[in-house]
Amino acid sequence: MDLLTFSPEVAAALRDGAPVVALESTIITHGMPWPQNVETARAVEAKVRAHGAVPATIAVMGGRIHVGLTEAELDRLGQARDVAKLSRADLAACLATGGVGATTVAATMICARLAGIGVFATGGIGGVHRGAETSFDISADLPELAQTAVTVVAAGAKAILDLPKTLEYLETAGVPVIAYGQDAFPAFWSRDSGLRAPLRMDRADEIAAAARLRATLGLPGGQLVANPIPAEAEIAREVITPVIEAALAEAAAKGIAAKAVTPFLLQRIFEMTEGRSLAANIALVLNNARLGAAIAGAMARAA
Numbered sequence: 001m002d003l004l005t006f007s008p009e010v011a012a013a014l015r016d017g018a019p020v021v022a023l024e025s026t027i028i029t030h031g032m033p034w035p036q037n038v039e040t041a042r043a044v045e046a047k048v049r050a051h052g053a054v055p056a057t058i059a060v061m062g063g064r065i066h067v068g069l070t071e072a073e074l075d076r077l078g079q080a081r082d083v084a085k086l087s088r089a090d091l092a093a094c095l096a097t098g099g100v101g102a103t104t105v106a107a108t109m110i111c112a113r114l115a116g117i118g119v120f121a122t123g124g125i126g127g128v129h130r131g132a133e134t135s136f137d138i139s140a141d142l143p144e145l146a147q148t149a150v151t152v153v154a155a156g157a158k159a160i161l162d163l164p165k166t167l168e169y170l171e172t173a174g175v176p177v178i179a180y181g182q183d184a185f186p187a188f189w190s191r192d193s194g195l196r197a198p199l200r201m202d203r204a205d206e207i208a209a210a211a212r213l214r215a216t217l218g219l220p221g222g223q224l225v226a227n228p229i230p231a232e233a234e235i236a237r238e239v240i241t242p243v244i245e246a247a248l249a250e251a252a253a254k255g256i257a258a259k260a261v262t263p264f265l266l267q268r269i270f271e272m273t274e275g276r277s278l279a280a281n282i283a284l285v286l287n288n289a290r291l292g293a294a295i296a297g298a299m300a301r302a303a
């Protein structure tokens with residue numbers, strides 16, 4: 001596939017069948033403020049390495065999909081203001097026009113699959129937004145999970161969403177939602193959403209085996225691994241819920257819609273919690289990087 005530019009480290013790992021974990025870039029450009037965004041991206045890469053895998057951060061630049069970014073590219077992306085937020089709908093257009101684009105969960109899954117990377121770690125997936133029964137706002141991350149064979153490790157779906165509807169959507173679409181090490185579906189900043197996850201697994205090798213068996217069965221699509229935030233970093237559900245509600249009310253009053261909703265809410269929640277939500281977000285991404293590396297290791301051993 002001539003659209004892909006691999007960093008030398010990622011190219012070597014893929015050639016040797018070594019474990020690789022894909023990482024997204026929208027969390028850098030639209031999910032966290034500078035400079036914590038770049039610091040976190042580096043720490044996540046280091047965490048993947050510390051657990052025996054090679055990190056492959058993905059972004060679009062100069063008409064190419066970059067799989068594995070240099071330090072300078074990460075820095076530039078983290079400070080740029082006019083980066084497009086790319087999902088399935090806009091990936092090809094950004095490549096065609098030579099723009100700079102950050103990949104969401106959906107676009108990162110597409111690129112990871114093209115690159116031959118089976119697992120991808122992020123913070124939280126997009127999902128069904130509250131009020132979707134009138135706004136129709138459903139993240140393109142959900143249909144992507146139904147059609148692209150990549151295992152996505154996230155701390156559940158972001159608690160700004162309608163989590164029961166998000167789980168209903170995933171069930172209808174046939175996406176395995178696997179809570180890691182607990183029965184509850186985690187809610188990003190909190191370990192427990194109050195909802196039970198449809199599936200539970202306690203071991204990385206079983207998650208890797210399930211991905212393989214889906215392929216054997218001829219089932220398209222990926223898996224969502226919902227990894228709860230570490231207990232010491234979580235924000236209790238009673239604490240974060242009123243903050244989320246206030247941020248949602250502001251977004252509605254300001255008429256924020258479509259792609260702008262999630263970045264707006266994350267930024268306002270960061271301000272309202274005086275940075276606590278960001279600290280939690282960083283902790284959960286690092287935790288997902290660690291599990292992603294373990295799953296990538298298990299996938300590589302089984303291959």
Ligand code: PSU
Binds near residue numbers: 106123140141258261
């Ligand atoms: N995880 C985070 N922060 C983020 C995201 C994930 O901790 O900002 C990004 C991902 O790129 C995901 C996107 O695809 O949020 C969801 O956006 P939307 O709800 O507009 O689909």
